[in-house]
Amino acid sequence: MMEVKCPECHSMVAAEDGSDFVVCPVCGADLDITEIEEGVTLVSLRKEEGERKKKKLVPLDDSVAEDYMKWQMAAVIAVLIGVVGILLLAMSMAQEIMQFGFYFLQQPRYAVLSSLVMLVSLGFIVGGIVLYRYVRKEITSYEDRLN
Numbered sequence: 001m002m003e004v005k006c007p008e009c010h011s012m013v014a015a016e017d018g019s020d021f022v023v024c025p026v027c028g029a030d031l032d033i034t035e036i037e038e039g040v041t042l043v044s045l046r047k048e049e050g051e052r053k054k055k056k057l058v059p060l061d062d063s064v065a066e067d068y069m070k071w072q073m074a075a076v077i078a079v080l081i082g083v084v085g086i087l088l089l090a091m092s093m094a095q096e097i098m099q100f101g102f103y104f105l106q107q108p109r110y111a112v113l114s115s116l117v118m119l120v121s122l123g124f125i126v127g128g129i130v131l132y133r134y135v136r137k138e139i140t141s142y143e144d145r146l147n
């Protein structure tokens with residue numbers, strides 16, 4: 001038996017004499033052992049292992065994914081604002097109709113104001129949905145790139 005030092009966690013790992021590969025029992029890293037000369041060995045992390053670790057680490061500390069989450073949140077809030085706007089408009093319309101009948105709808109000032117509120121609210125809803133779908137698509141392709 002010989003002992004090699006794990007380059008990942010720096011613990012000593014026992015390996016069979018002459019073996020060129022061992023798995024570190026402490027951190028699970030795949031270690032390639034290269035004997036340069038009698039008694040002198042070079043221990044290196046197996047390359048795929050290093051890359052796999054890097055990939056696993058990315059989503060944990062990922063400011064890009066965080067940004068996507070923020071945009072997704074913004075999209076949901078935009079849709080909510082639009083829905084609330086339309087609800088408020090409908091409520092105020094119902095109130096006006098109960099108080100004054102339908103004729104008030106023909107008043108230019110009210111017509112302009114209500115269609116403006118309607119347009120802005122619809123804009124929020126449509127914009128929110130478009131943004132949400134766009135962000136969703138971006139997240140999916142981003143995740144594909146990671147895996």
Ligand SMILES: [Zn+2]
Nearest residue numbers: 006009024027
């Ligand atoms: Zn180790």
